[in-house]
Amino acid sequence: MAIGALHKSLNMSQLWKSHCPTPAKGDDDGSTHHVFALQQYGRSLQLMKGILQQGVESRFQNSLISSLLMICFESYLGNQESALKQIRTGVDILFKWPFPCKLQDDDFSTIKVLAKNNSFLDEDLLSTFILLDFQAMAFKDGETSRTLSKKYPDIPPRFETVKEARMYLDVIVRRLQQWHASVQSQRHPYIATLDFEECTEIGSDKKLASELESYFEIMRSWYHAFKPVFDIAQTKRGCKEYLGATVLMARYIPSRFLFSAAEGNETYSDVYLPECTTLVGLLEDVLEQDPHLRPGQATFVFGNHCVLALFVVALRCRDPSVRRRAISLLVKHPRREGLWDSLMAATVASWVMVEEEKGMMCGFVPESARLRIVKNDFILSERKAVVCCSKLAAEGSKKRILLPEVTLTW
Numbered sequence: 001m002a003i004g005a006l007h008k009s010l011n012m013s014q015l016w017k018s019h020c021p022t023p024a025k026g027d028d029d030g031s032t033h034h035v036f037a038l039q040q041y042g043r044s045l046q047l048m049k050g051i052l053q054q055g056v057e058s059r060f061q062n063s064l065i066s067s068l069l070m071i072c073f074e075s076y077l078g079n080q081e082s083a084l085k086q087i088r089t090g091v092d093i094l095f096k097w098p099f100p101c102k103l104q105d106d107d108f109s110t111i112k113v114l115a116k117n118n119s120f121l122d123e124d125l126l127s128t129f130i131l132l133d134f135q136a137m138a139f140k141d142g143e144t145s146r147t148l149s150k151k152y153p154d155i156p157p158r159f160e161t162v163k164e165a166r167m168y169l170d171v172i173v174r175r176l177q178q179w180h181a182s183v184q185s186q187r188h189p190y191i192a193t194l195d196f197e198e199c200t201e202i203g204s205d206k207k208l209a210s211e212l213e214s215y216f217e218i219m220r221s222w223y224h225a226f227k228p229v230f231d232i233a234q235t236k237r238g239c240k241e242y243l244g245a246t247v248l249m250a251r252y253i254p255s256r257f258l259f260s261a262a263e264g265n266e267t268y269s270d271v272y273l274p275e276c277t278t279l280v281g282l283l284e285d286v287l288e289q290d291p292h293l294r295p296g297q298a299t300f301v302f303g304n305h306c307v308l309a310l311f312v313v314a315l316r317c318r319d320p321s322v323r324r325r326a327i328s329l330l331v332k333h334p335r336r337e338g339l340w341d342s343l344m345a346a347t348v349a350s351w352v353m354v355e356e357e358k359g360m361m362c363g364f365v366p367e368s369a370r371l372r373i374v375k376n377d378f379i380l381s382e383r384k385a386v387v388c389c390s391k392l393a394a395e396g397s398k399k400r401i402l403l404p405e406v407t408l409t410w
Helices: 002-013 031-053 056-077 080-095 107-117 123-137 162-185 206-233 240-256 268-289 307-316 320-332 342-357
Strands: 299-301 335-337 372-379 384-392 400-402 406-409
Touching: 002 031, 002 056, 031 056, 056 080, 056 123, 056 299, 080 123, 107 123, 107 162, 123 162, 162 206, 162 240, 206 240, 240 268, 240 307, 268 307, 268 320, 307 320, 307 335, 307 342, 320 342, 335 342, 342 372, 342 384, 342 406
Parallel strands: 299 335
Antiparallel strands: 372 384, 384 400, 384 406
């Protein structure tokens, strides 16, 4: 009830265009629903205290579900610090379960064994926390005390469903993000970045190069297992399977250039222009075809579907038209996906693009003008982001300089 009322409130007040509603503004802006949402949320928190008195199995299951609902509410409201705290709590509950289950070599196998041995748990609930865990690692508290799984999961020759493909992709990305967070935290206090800090020469570090090669190999296997499912889904335009498969392919495409051994070159992403163009086209189709979406309508989605993929393209691609198409989608279809907000992403990406294009030459941004985000601390409830970037000291130089922080609002 609280989440439903909040959804209605935010759509009426158009949170992404104005501030959170207050009772003083009147009923037509959603303030009544907003107040009701907070009241129901307070009631739910009181009711959740009774979970502690339940049996072991019910207490475990209901604690996870309650944590999930709280994450949803806090994320929807824009309180990402509270949402991150709940993610850590839920994941800690999951990985410290009071049931006999030996950790497997990879996360997917562990989920399968846990769900098989405990009938009251289902794979969807468990895999959701795996997804949330790697989302949380992308923020500055990305360090985790949990042991890195020994290996990536064994990919079957062909996936049977979109759901199966998604679960495998989630555990693959979680393992990479967990490794990446541990590497970054050793070099720089900020984790909320998509770049290896200070243009590290990845190829010169054998351990880094080996880890990346393992990742690329498993992603190639994943793609070959998923492609038949994707091709079939493309013949069913407009249906749920089509939308799910298309979004999943859009999630996969950035993996080809999100982490690359060629990152030391500021123009390395140019060879991936066809992939960037394809990705934007896929998401244009999804966002325009989804019968539940209307331009300008505020939308909340639990997982990372579109925002992060479009954000990556808007940052990495040097083609002006493709970048603008990606940013336009982020603005036209305001969405909050977990802890990511499309208007935050559009604001940051637009600023980076404008700054880079001040040094544009022959229609493209030269290496010396390219920016790398070192820090992106955003507060969704205040619609504010503090961004810090680095750039090459000069054309042809490998030395980087840190630029002053800027505060962006939307």
